[in-house]
Amino acid sequence: MRMAAAPESTLWPSRVVELCDGIAxxxxxxxxxxxxxxxxxxxxxxxxxxxxxxxxxxxxxIGHFHREDLEDLASxxxxxxxxxxxYGKWKVVGRSPAEIAGYLSxxxxxxxxxxxxxxxxxxxxxxxxxxxxPQPSATLPGAANGxxxxxxxxxxxxxxxxxxxxxxxxxxx
Numbered sequence: 515m516r517m518a519a520a521p522e523s524t525l526w527p528s529r530v531v532e533l534c535d536g537i538a539x540x541x542x543x544x545x546x547x548x549x550x551x552x553x554x555x556x557x558x559x560x561x562x563x564x565x566x567x568x569x570x571x572x573x574x575x576i577g578h579f580h581r582e583d584l585e586d587l588a589s590x591x592x593x594x595x596x597x598x599x600x601y602g603k604w605k606v607v608g609r610s611p612a613e614i615a616g617y618l619s620x621x622x623x624x625x626x627x628x629x630x631x632x633x634x635x636x637x638x639x640x641x642x643x644x645x646x647x648p649q650p651s652a653t654l655p656g657a658a659n660g661x662x663x664x665x666x667x668x669x670x671x672x673x674x675x676x677x678x679x680x681x682x683x684x685x686x687x
Contacts, residue, residue: 526560527611533557534599534606554596561592561618568622576626587625595621 536553565588573579595618598604606614 525611526564527614530557530560530564530614531606531609531611533560534604537596537600538605538607539600539602554600557599558592558596561595562588564615564618565591565622568619569626572619572623572626576623576630579626579629583629587629588622591621591625 533553533556537550537557566584569579569584569588573584595604599606609617
């Protein structure tokens with residue numbers, strides 16, 4: 515009795531393992547540079563495609579992200595994983611396809627959570643009509659610690675002044 519072929523969508527994790535093994539540093543003789551370049555290209559495409567799919571899936575639960583932001587994030591993470599595999603820091607030999615898919619899904623989710631956390635820490639300024647002076651919004655960091663927006667702003671100005679002093683010390687300093 516002949517078994518039905520597995521759908522192509524389930525074969526990509528196995529191919530990721532093969533490609534990572536092909537570009538990883540080994541004691542044995544390395545393939546020709548043209549072969550390694552093709553392997554890198556295929557690996558990046560597989561990683562990018564999988565990460566993009568997982569990023570879209572997770573972004574539905576975590577919050578709205580622009581498609582361009584998801585593309586940038588997928589590209590950065592795919593390159594990061596490709597380089598880690600190439601330098602032997604990401605070892606996938608012996609891992610099951612489910613482990614590879616789970617790892618990439620977790621990587622995508624964590625990347626989105628990191629981006630969301632970073633966005634929440636940023637200071638957002640709003641302008642009031644014709645007033646050129648920015649007004650701090652209600653999402654200032656430090657407000658949860660009991661600091662007023664004015665206190666947070668004064669602290670930021672003080673930190674900026676310290677940084678400016680540190681950039682241009684006196685000749686004897």
